[in-house]
Amino acid sequence: MSSSDRPRSAELAALTAIAAQVNCTQDLDEILSAALKTTLEVIGETTGEIFLIDEETGALILSTYQGLSEAFVHEEATVGPDECICGQAIRAQRPITVADLETYPARTRQACLREGFQSCIRLPLLARGEVLGLLNIQSRDHRQFTEADQELLVAIGHQIGIAIANAQLIKDAERRRATLDSVMNSLVDGLILFDRRGQIAYVNPRAAEVLGLPAAALIGQDLVMIERQWADQVLQPTQVLAELRAAAADPTGGQAVEISLTSPSARTLQAQFFSVDDQGGGHLGLGLILRDITREKELDQMKSQLLATVSHELRTPLASIKGFATTLLREDVEWDEASRREFLTIIDQESDRLAELIGNLLDMSRIEAGTLRVEPELVDLRPIIQETATAFQQMAPLPIVLHLPPTLPTVLADPRRIRQVLRNLIENAIKYSPDGGTITISVTTTADHLQVSVSDQGIGIEPDKLTNIFDRFYQVDTSPTRRVGGVGLGLSICRAIVEAHHGQIWAESQPGIGSTFHFTLPLALSPGLIETE
Ligand code: ADP
Numbered sequence: 001m002s003s004s005d006r007p008r009s010a011e012l013a014a015l016t017a018i019a020a021q022v023n024c025t026q027d028l029d030e031i032l033s034a035a036l037k038t039t040l041e042v043i044g045e046t047t048g049e050i051f052l053i054d055e056e057t058g059a060l061i062l063s064t065y066q067g068l069s070e071a072f073v074h075e076e077a078t079v080g081p082d083e084c085i086c087g088q089a090i091r092a093q094r095p096i097t098v099a100d101l102e103t104y105p106a107r108t109r110q111a112c113l114r115e116g117f118q119s120c121i122r123l124p125l126l127a128r129g130e131v132l133g134l135l136n137i138q139s140r141d142h143r144q145f146t147e148a149d150q151e152l153l154v155a156i157g158h159q160i161g162i163a164i165a166n167a168q169l170i171k172d173a174e175r176r177r178a179t180l181d182s183v184m185n186s187l188v189d190g191l192i193l194f195d196r197r198g199q200i201a202y203v204n205p206r207a208a209e210v211l212g213l214p215a216a217a218l219i220g221q222d223l224v225m226i227e228r229q230w231a232d233q234v235l236q237p238t239q240v241l242a243e244l245r246a247a248a249a250d251p252t253g254g255q256a257v258e259i260s261l262t263s264p265s266a267r268t269l270q271a272q273f274f275s276v277d278d279q280g281g282g283h284l285g286l287g288l289i290l291r292d293i294t295r296e297k298e299l300d301q302m303k304s305q306l307l308a309t310v311s312h313e314l315r316t317p318l319a320s321i322k323g324f325a326t327t328l329l330r331e332d333v334e335w336d337e338a339s340r341r342e343f344l345t346i347i348d349q350e351s352d353r354l355a356e357l358i359g360n361l362l363d364m365s366r367i368e369a370g371t372l373r374v375e376p377e378l379v380d381l382r383p384i385i386q387e388t389a390t391a392f393q394q395m396a397p398l399p400i401v402l403h404l405p406p407t408l409p410t411v412l413a414d415p416r417r418i419r420q421v422l423r424n425l426i427e428n429a430i431k432y433s434p435d436g437g438t439i440t441i442s443v444t445t446t447a448d449h450l451q452v453s454v455s456d457q458g459i460g461i462e463p464d465k466l467t468n469i470f471d472r473f474y475q476v477d478t479s480p481t482r483r484v485g486g487v488g489l490g491l492s493i494c495r496a497i498v499e500a501h502h503g504q505i506w507a508e509s510q511p512g513i514g515s516t517f518h519f520t521l522p523l524a525l526s527p528g529l530i531e532t533e
Helices: 008-024 028-043 070-075 084-092 110-114 147-186 205-211 223-230 237-249 294-329 337-369 381-395 415-431 490-500 527-532
Strands: 047-053 060-066 096-098 119-127 130-139 190-195 200-203 256-261 267-277 283-292 377-379 400-403 411-413 439-445 449-455 505-510 514-522
Touching: 008 028, 008 147, 028 047, 028 060, 028 130, 028 147, 060 130, 070 110, 084 096, 084 119, 084 130, 119 147, 130 147, 190 205, 200 205, 205 283, 223 237, 237 256, 237 267, 267 294, 294 337, 337 490, 377 415, 381 400, 381 415, 381 439, 381 449, 411 415, 411 514, 415 439, 415 449, 415 490, 415 514, 490 505, 490 514
Parallel strands: 400 439
Antiparallel strands: 047 060, 047 130, 096 119, 119 130, 190 200, 190 283, 256 267, 267 283, 377 411, 439 449, 449 514, 505 514
């Protein structure tokens, strides 16, 4: 239909239909294909296409089309930013019409001529002064697109431009929201946002977990809900909740409130409020960060405990060495040979104790600095276990029994370090068996590793402590009445040594019955070990 015999009402109807589609639908593909159909109908043509401009490359990406052959569509799926009449129209930011494509070879693509197109109009789709896409209509006649055609198409192009801009805004907002969501969801700290009225507007999964309530139950509630939730779980609730309220009232003060929870498990949280303001400084609400500082508190306590224990552990042998040395030096007493030997033996043993403690502290600092070295060689563990056990047997107050197979496969290990692990485990077995019993050392082998187990019939360990005991400075009994020495480093050093050998260490125990400590070492010919080399 040419512009001269097109009634004004048809143009208006087309424009209204496209505007309605833009306002009612959010699906851009649907809007574009309906708009193209309506446009072709009102302009009286059968072939056309809409391209969207790729925001990054500026290339034109074919989005919807009508009346075009598969070959053409395939060839024209992407058009470079500066190519043909399309590029010209985009740069000019206005429609470009060509009444005879044959006479416009420099800018006409072969594909258009092959399809038999004689004329065309390229209409940039604009929004906010920016070209977001291109509406192309081609004709197999030598059609002169009139002023009236162009006016109508510009109006239509405007509507489509708005639809594209809206879709981009929605996509952008969704992308930003998705990024924000993943950041919030992966935050290790809990985050709660309160709106201006003090109602909870957002709760990240960690905060919901810390509070023990689903996020949905918290949205729309206020701080009172959190206080109520904590009222019977917090140590000294009256004081803590008052501090929390004061911190909320003065979020810029940066005051952190420490909350000791007693249930469902004992934990320490740190709560800190901050003010949420918009870019213009307007107040939007409050944020609350909840950090679980249980581990930090424990480490802190352990460090203080360590200082006390190390000083004590150093002082005891030192006092004994000093005492016996002074005694031996007394000029007014003549010591017989047996007493002299006894005193010197004690000095010797206590010096060993000191040296061992200092060695452990040094090993620990090497482990922390990542410089603990193991020097593996091919070794037979049998004599190493036998020698270590024999050394203890001579002085141990309880029997040590060995269950060793007649021969053991070779392992790749540092013999000095493995002796250290064995000594530690046997020493512990003796130390924590105040009422005696037997210590048993056994070895089993599997296809790829060898497992050494040291069992005792001592005091045992509560199940919930079985993994903690391998943490540095951890001791089950830290009471001042603790009867045995040690600073809580032995097992963590054992773990570091065994892991440096690609092995594992763990404990099994029944309180009051006894404990077994197992560690594994890969066999020298184990497939796993060869692979890692
Ligand atoms: P410590 O110097 O205190 O012995 P370790 O690291 O060797 O340090 O052990 C950590 C804690 O594990 C000990 O304080 C003790 O509570 C527990 N433990 C270790 N071995 C045994 C055992 N054989 N029986 C019972 N408890 C043990």
